[in-house]
Structures are given as structure tokens and as C-alpha cells.
Amino acid sequence: MLEVSLSHDFGSFAVDVAFAAPAGVTALFGASGAGKTTVINAVAGLFRPTRGRVVAQGEVLLDTERGVNLPARRRRVGYVFQEPRLFPHLSVRSNLLYGARFALKAAPGPGFDQVIEMLGIGALLERLPGALSGGEKARVSIGRALLSKPRLLLMDEPLAALDAARREEILPFIERLRDAGLPVLYVSHAIGEVARLASTVVLLDAGRVLAAGPAAEVFSDPALAPHLGGAEAGTVLVATVGETAPDGLVRLDTDAGPVWVAESPGAPGTRLRLRLHASDVILSRARPEGLSALNILPGIVERIEPEPGGRAFVRLRMGREAVLARLTQRSVTALGLAPGVACHAILKTVAVSRDDLGAG
Amino acid sequence: MLEVSLSHDFGSFAVDVAFAAPAGVTALFGASGAGKTTVINAVAGLFRPTRGRVVAQGEVLLDTERGVNLPARRRRVGYVFQEPRLFPHLSVRSNLLYGARFALKAAPGPGFDQVIEMLGIGALLERLPGALSGGEKARVSIGRALLSKPRLLLMDEPLAALDAARREEILPFIERLRDAGLPVLYVSHAIGEVARLASTVVLLDAGRVLAAGPAAEVFSDPALAPHLGGAEAGTVLVATVGETAPDGLVRLDTDAGPVWVAESPGAPGTRLRLRLHASDVILSRARPEGLSALNILPGIVERIEPEPGGRAFVRLRMGREAVLARLTQRSVTALGLAPGVACHAILKTVAVSRDDLGAG
Amino acid sequence: DPVIFAAASMKTALDEIATEFTAETGTKPVISYAGSSALAKQIDAGAPADMFISASVAWMDDVEKAGMVLPDSRKDLLGNTLVLVSDSEAPVDLPKLPEVLGDHKLAMALVDSVPAGQYGKAALTFMGLWDKVEPQVAQADNVRAALALVATGEAPYGIVYKTDAAAEPKVHVVATFPEDSHKPITYPVALIKDGPAPAEAKAFLDYLGTPKAVAIFEAQGFEVK
Amino acid sequence: MSFLSPEEWTAVLLSLKVATVAVAASLPFGIGVALLLARSRLPGLWLLNALVHLPLILPPVVTGYALLLSFGRKGPIGGFLYDVFGLVFAFRWTGAALAAAVMGFPLMVRAIRLAIEAVDPKLEQAAATLGAPRIAVFATVTLPLILPGVLAGAILAFAKAMGEFGATITFVSNIPGQTQTLPSAIYAFLQIPGGELQAARLAGVSVVVALGAVLISEGVARRVAKRIGGA
């Protein structure tokens, strides 16, 4: 549990932010210059706001009113900076091990070999950071923070400089850390990452909190879609892993019906969050036959929200869940969709990628 | 036209690369540490390889064999560095205008107001770079390169630090520069950006060229899919903008049939490249009725390429074009797909986003 | 105006005489005070000086050898006396100096290069004391520095000129070296060729012999020759 | 000012003039030499480096004497400069400035060089890709970035010039109104019986004047550094 509230005026820019982050990953999301780094710096103890209060797992790190301001070195946060900030005079190995000597021996944390293996930096250990590539620097910087055995992880766009494959190796690691109980404050512009990792999303805009709450709520709110990038709007369904068919497909049971996916998200019974992109959902009045798409979920139109550019968001109610679909207005008319009309949502199995499945 | 060939041995890492980039945007794509920045530095004149030759628009910039090595200042490349490299002692305005005074007066290039407006940095002009946010620095750095009136643009992950909305404002600008004839060498890990901008893709792996050629070919080659991230495989169709319907939808005419999209890609008659994500394509033996999806293209199965994880790529031939669809094996079996079988490809209008439309 | 190059130790007296001279003649001598060695070298290098007053015979010889001295203008201007000073008042019997000194320091000017040191070394050698005190000799770069070592109590004894001892209230003259124990202490003076104001310089040189000037020199403890 | 005799007052002004001219005139050379030493790979540079250090390593008297022999009216360089440019150093305030400049040169060069070596070459590269010719890169990027170092070097050299004595008095003597700087005047007082108080008085003046100048420049340097340091 992390509580953050701060306000500060830079003259040309003012922040005034307050939010609470429950366990798990909390994503700070917002446009460039929205104040994400500023907030994270305040949590790390690198920036002292005029007024502010930061409480992490019950310990008060900052309370300007009561004059408490724990220095950065005693906050035990692992901070992956937006720019790598590696120590130029130390080898990659020494950079990685820098925090270890100051860490509590008893504190839990990933092992050295595990981290360098996951980050693919084994071949760089004796190099100096100066001649590393951008992505290599970013990876070493992640490793350095992880190996300091922090009790709170602050990550400021940690994967921005990395390719998809590498990202795919690091994200599960962060998920595991999160599942082991390490709270993470995560800044990213990649909504896929955020949707996958974060249970809580704090949406910042010009130094203010625009929305904060469970990821599912924030992402399925059509009003926030412009801030998330319209193409990225979608719904998050709570799912339980079911049987694996002989052909390798896995059934996820949701309140809206079964969804077959091609990715293996965990053992049967595991609870997950399944993200459906609104743009991926096709609607049909009749139950369609002979389609390659395996997932056909019946529902009732609940709300239609027109969008500029000839499009509309249609919300289907399916039991206790709701699914958002993004259609053209022409289709809305052609299908005669209106609140109360029954129809089917069609979803391709392969459209559900690993990025869309997050642990519940 | 840009010809690049270079080889160099760093000891722990060796590059040996040769490719030719026709007009337009050439994307350098590859994992972290693949050698992208190294190649770009050689083109910019900041790194002198043991052996190498760089020819830009007929002018030899580097030819180690003939002892030619034009200094960076005379190469007239606009280089957006991977890290911003702003001049810390100059205001944002002076940073932006730095190159202008050395540029040829007559050279074409975007105007100051236009650039700061597009980058949204008007409010930052009198600030020093030190206290800018990461994304603000990145934007100023882009502006600085653009305003130096280069004859060749080198962009090393220019948008990595930016949010989707801001990216959406910058990409069309780069497209316009490209269309105005400015060659661009573009490094990015975001395949969407690359697919949208690039006519040519050079795929690097561990210092070597794995594949190079027109974007359509590289992206539709299932063998390269792992290097691109499987979810990103797709086809590129050549399209001509047709009529705009009263409801705002635009018809694109392709050899495979008409495709309705919601984005306005230009005046009627404009030639475009339309990217179809293989994961977005649904197949049906019978022509489906009553679906929200507006685009239904008939074709013949040409090839089925199984993928691990219970999936397969199916290539449909449609006139002179081919479309790639990514399905589960279960669907392939259920639909009885096999080479020669006729079926329909179903594509949602809204699944075609701005990112999938590039000028031809 | 005449430019006078003078040994730094003459500043007090010479400034006073110059003031008187200016009052009487309207001519204002410009006096450059520095070490005799520096001044001599400068004159050798063509310095625009009209007159040189050296604290050392050797350096005047050097200048003369270089052909810079106006013929027949050289003469011995002043003399001085070498004394033993201490921060205590008890007089010292010079032959007992080594015993009195114990393992303390004896402050002198550089014994091989600075005149006061050379005279002192000669005197001590003459009296058969040099070998005994040599290890205890602390050599300063000039007499004033040697005196300062005594005045601050760092060295209980020092060998300096009488003129220096007279002005320092913290030290006392505890013995005077016999005149025959060393070569006579002489401050030679000469006019220099090609100076900017030879006539005025000559006038000032003459003025140095007037009773008024002599009185001023003597008040400082110099012997006028 | 009754605290200082007119002659002493002249010495104060002369010292300031000498120090200022020494620093101002040597600064371009100092920057040039520092650039060479920091950046160039010419083979003979260790000699230049050695030469620059000499005034620090040798007793000032030796430096002064060397100046007298080479820049004196009869010296090879002095004679040449006089014949060709009509420049005279010997026994003029210009000579005092030359001596002060030479003595302060190692300090100045070292500070500037340290700053140059700390400049991030990536910024200069960025300027080059933007089309800036080498001189422009230096003037618009390198120089502003090393400004704290240049100022530090200038301050050191100025302070040194205000205190320089051995080389000056050996080279240009101690002629009131022409070459008598504050340190020479202090020296003269230290050479006469009972002159300590007088010397202390002048030393006090020297300290006040020189420190004033130094601390003011410090303030400027600090502000410059802060402006850049925000990066």
C-alpha cells in the first residue's frame, strides 16, 4: 500500500496530485510532461514538494506538514530512471552490484544470475557503460534497481528503449516480482504494458489526477478513451483458466462466456484479467456460422456512444460483465443496433496476445 | 537513394552491413544491441568504420578505400539522437535554431512555427533543457534536427519517449517530409511506426543484415515473423483512395476488392499502402451476412504455414494481391481450409487505424 | 627624473634623503629598491638606471666589469658593522658563542652568497668558531629574514648589521664583531651609463655627501665613508 | 586616501592594471594551449606541456631572470619585438604584466584544460551534425560549457598576478610609478628595519583589493555554472 499526495508549483508548471496505490503494479499514465517523473521523484526522495505526504507500507517517507523527509538512501526504493544514469566509471558488473552491499542481507530479492540471464546482459558484465547501446544501458539500469533488494520499485518507462522480444522476456519477470508482493509504481506510454501489469491506473494530465482506480474501470471508460489513444480502448474481463484442448488452445471461463485463446496463461484455476480491444470485436445479430473466429459471446446492447469520424462505441452487457466494441456508424445502422437489442460479439482467438493476459 | 556498407570490429561485437535505401523512409529494425545506432553513426559521420562506403543522393560521404570521409558538419544530415543531446546552456529556442544559421538559405525545410506547433513545445521556448521532462527533451531534439534543413534525416527511436497522442501528431509530419522527398533512415522498436512510415525495411541481427527489401515483402514473410514479433505479421496492399460515403467512411480500391476505412487518408486518387494485420483477419467459407464488419474480400487459399502454439498463417490469393491471416489450427480444421479452397476474408473497418495507412 | 637602483636595505634612509633633495631642488629621484644581485643583473641587461647603490662590493664589481659604470663615478658610500643579536639582553662573549648557543640555531643571511652572511662566516672563521657553529646556522635569504628569526624567538641568536638591529625593539645587540674579523662592510655607489637623467643623478650623488644626508645615514646606524 | 601614500596608491592601481592586463592578454593563449593539450594528438605536445609548467617548477627569480635575458632590450625576443613592433617590456608595466602572465599561465591552462577534458564530446558531435563548422562548435558549445573553467583559470591567474613578486622584481625591477606593484612595495618594506607594520598595511590592502576581485568573479562563475549545471 502506497499513499502519495503532493503539490508543488514550478512556476510554469504545477503539480497537485493525490492517489493511493494498493498492492501490485500501479501505472502512472499520461502525456509527455504530465508530471509522472515528478511524482516518482517525490516518492524516491529526490524531489521535495512544497506540500506532500508519502506513506509506503505504513512507513511515512515524507510528510512536509510534520517535517518528515526520509533521505533517499533510507527509503529503499529501487528506481529505474527514465534515462539510465549508470555510473560511468564502474563496470556493468559493479553497476549491477552497487546497491547490493547497502541492502539488508535478509531482504528478499532476485538473484544476480537470474537477473542478468533475464536481461541478457551476461556478455556485458566487464564492459564500461560508456560504449553500451541505448537498450543495453536501459537493461543494466533495470538490473541495478532490481538487485538493490528494494521494498518498492519505481520504474520510469523502463522498456521504452527495448524491442518487443526483449520486452517479452522482462515483463513476466516484473509480473513475478509483483506477484511475490513487491509494490511497483510504473510509468509507461505503452498501454499494452500497462494493461498487462497494472491492477491500478492513475491517469495524469497537466499535473492533476484525471482518473484513478482499478485498471478495468479506467480502461473501459469511453470518456477516458481520448487520453488512452482511441484505438486502445477496451474491456478487461475477469477470467479463470479452464481446460487445454488437444490442439493446444486454452479455454478461459468468464462471466460473459468461454473465450478460447492460443497463449498458455497458467495452470487451470488461475485467475486472470483478459483484455479485449474494442477495435477487435465484431458484432452480429444472428449467431454466425462457418467463421474462423472461435469466440462468439451473446449479449445485450447497453449503450451506444457515437465517436467523431463515423465511429461509435457499443457496450454489450454479458451477465455481470460488459464488453466494449468499436464499430462504424454504418454498421450500427445496418445491424439496427439500439439499447436492448440482442446480438453476438465475435472475437478472434489469435487477437488475444500475451499482452492482453494479466494475472488477476 | 542511400547506399550504406560498412564493417567494423569492436572486439566484443562486429558489424558487417550493406544495404541500399531507395527514396522514402528506410527502417532499421532489430533487437537491442543489433547495431542500429552504429550504422546510423557511420552515416552521420560520427563513427568511422574500418571499411565502409556511404553514398547519399550520389554524393560519396564515406569511402574508406578511397580515403574519402566527409566530416559530419558537411554531410547535412539531421540526426535525432537516441538520447536527446540538447545543448544544456542554450534555451530551447536557441537549441531549435542552432542548425538554422549553418543551413543553406535556399534549402527547403519546415518552418519554425510549424515545427513547434506540431511538437507542442511552444510553451517551453525560453526554458533551459535541464528541467524538461524526458518526452519534452525528445521533442525538442526532433525539432532541432528538422530545423537544420537536412537533406537526409536520421532518426534513432525518436518517438520512444512519447505518448500515443503526441506520436499521432508527429508521425503525419514525418510522412509529409518523406512525401516532400526527404530521405529518412528510421530506427524504431515499434513495428506500427515502421510499417506506417517505411517503404523499405532493413532487419538487423547481431551486426548483420538478416533481410532487406520493400516493407511489404519483409513484413509478409512468415519466416521473419519471430524477429518482428509474431503478432505484428501482416500484409501490405496497394490501394487507391476512392469515394467518401455520406457517413464519413472512405472506400479504398485494392486489387483484392474494396476496403472501407474510417480514417481519411487523402484525396480521391491518392495511392496508399494499406497494412492488414494477419491477426485481425477472420476467414469464412460462406459469405457471412449481418456482421458489423464491412469488409468482406473473396479469395483462394494459397498456402497454409503452421506455427507453434496451435496457430497457422493462411495466405489467401486475391487477384494480384495476397492477404495473410493468422488463425488457430482448430479453425483451419473446422473450416476445412486447404490450398485451392475458396473463402472470404473479413476485416473490421475500425481495425484499420491511421497507423496502417501509409502513402504509396 | 633620475632613476636610482638601490639595495633594499637602504630604503628608510634613502627615502628620507630623497624627500629632502626634492624639497631643495625640485628633482624627484625615482628609486627602485631590490636585492643587489637583481639590480646588477638588470643594469647589465640595459636597465634605464642612472645610479646604483649596492649592498655588495661584488655586484658593483660585476656591473663595472660589464662596462656599465660611468668612469670614475664609483665610490664607497657607506659602511656598516656586524653584530650578534639575541632576544635576551645578556651580553655574549663571542668566543663562547658555541657554548651559549647549545643546540639552538644561529640565524644568518645565506653564508655563501648574501654579503651579510659572507661577512659573518668570515668573522666566525677568523675567530675559529665556524666549524663549531656551522651545523646550527640557519641561513635566511637576506638579513631582514635572519633578524625576523631572532625577533620571533625561533633562533635565540643571529648575526646581522647594526643598522637592522637598531630598529627592531625585540632584539638586543649582545656582541659586536671586531672590524678586523672580516673584510670591511662597504656599500659602493656609482653612476650608470646611458641613464635617462644623468645630470640630476650626478646632483643627487653629490647630495648624498652633504651633512644633511650624512646625518640621516648615521641616524640609521650607517657609517658614512 | 590618507591611509595610503600617493605612491602606494599608484602601486595599488598599477597592480590592478598589471593583473587585469596579464589575465586578459594571456586568456586567449591559455584557452588555445589548453585546447591543444586536451585535444590534440600532435607528437611534440609534451614539450609544450613542459614549457607551460616551467614557471611553476622554477623559482620565480629564475623565471624573472630568464625573462630579463630573453625579453630584455638586449634579449633575442625583446630585441625582435622592439625592432618589429616597437614593443618594450623591460622595465615597463607591460613587462610586469608579462611576468605576471607567465607566472599565472600554468594555473590558467590547467583549469581550462580540466574543463575542456570534462566537456561531453557528444554535444560537440551534435553541433557538428547540425552543420556547425569547427570554430562555431567551439564558440557556441565548447566555450560556454568550459566557462566555469575559464573563469576559474582567470581567477587563479589574477590572484597569482596580484601576488607575483619574484619574477616581476627580477625582470622589471621595482620602479615607483612604473613597475612597482603592491608585492614589490611590500617587499621593499620588509627589507628595512621596522618596515613590518608598513608591509602588513600594504598586505592588508592587497588582500582586500585582490580578494574583492576574486570573490566577485567567483560570484559570476557560480551563477554561470548554475545556469549550465541545470542540465
Next chain:
Amino acid sequence: MSFLSPEEWTAVLLSLKVATVAVAASLPFGIGVALLLARSRLPGLWLLNALVHLPLILPPVVTGYALLLSFGRKGPIGGFLYDVFGLVFAFRWTGAALAAAVMGFPLMVRAIRLAIEAVDPKLEQAAATLGAPRIAVFATVTLPLILPGVLAGAILAFAKAMGEFGATITFVSNIPGQTQTLPSAIYAFLQIPGGELQAARLAGVSVVVALGAVLISEGVARRVAKRIGGA
């Protein structure tokens, strides 16, 4: 070595010893003072800054005289040091080292301070977030990063110490084998007519010895800087 008399040989060794000890002993203080001046906001620091500059601004003789008055056996500091630690400076090589250290101190502090002011505070912040206590941040981040500055400062101070003469001879006089450093010996030769050649010979020795040391340290410094500069 027949080129040098045994006494001169002793002076050479003594000069080296004095310079080395002066630099080694003053370095920690130099770093400390530079840190204070660069980083602290204490109100009285301008005074410390002024004090550090004094030996540069004052003629060396004055500094020597001041040392004599304060560090002499009867001086307030000298007396205290003797009573408490049995430390004696007067007429000892330790005194020469003290004088050299004091004279070189402004040069050393300035170079180190310049380097400290150039350190990117973001790296120190990074170390702090990794849990490093303030001293560890200094030892593992700041100090290695300012090493080129520290070396530059040490080189300047060493060169200065090899050439220092005025303050040394005034403070500890010239006792062959104990306090007669090379510069004193050179000075002595310059005081006798015809001694120039001898002085030049010793000056040559001084130049070779000191420059050797300086150029070697330069090489080291350059390598250190390169290692870090790769960043």
C-alpha cells in the same frame, strides 16, 4: 653522480620529499575544502574561500613570515602543536613541506573544486536511491569522477612545491641537508656574481626531476580520464 655535489644531491632528494609530503598531506584537506566550497551553503564560507586564496595573493615572503609567526615554536599554533603532538616545523623539512603545502593549496583546491562542480548530481542521486550512505556516495561515485581534477590539483601543487622558495626560506631558512631545497640552492647561486651557470645547472636538474614527475602523473591522469570519459 658527479654532475651534482653531494649537498646538491641531498637538496634534490629533499625537494622531492618535501613536495611529495606536502601534496600527500594536503590532499585530504584540499578535497575537504573543495567539497565545502563547492557544495556547502554555510554562510561563512566566503571567509574560508578567501583564506585559501591568500597564499596566492600575498607575496610568498609575507606568507612565510605569517607561517613563522603562527607555526613557529613560539607561535600560537606551532606552540600548541608542539605541546600536544610534539610536532616541530621550524627549521625542519616538515616546515618546508608545510610552506609548500600552504603555497600550493589554492591551486589544489581550485582544480578539485572545479571537478566537483562538474559532477552530475544525478549520478549521486542514483547512488542514494540504491541505499548508499553519504560517505559511500562520495567514495564510490564522487571521488572516482573527480579523480582527474584531484590529479590535476595534485600535479599543480607538486610543481608549485618543487619551485617554492620565498615562503620556505622565510619560514624554515636554509639549512643544508634539512631545509635546503633546490630552489634555495638555485637562489643562493643567483646571489653571487657569475653564479648563473651553476644556478642554471641546478634549475636544469629541477626541471628534469619535477617535469618527469609531472608528465608521469599526467599520463596517469589522462588514462583515468579516458576510462571515465568513455561514458
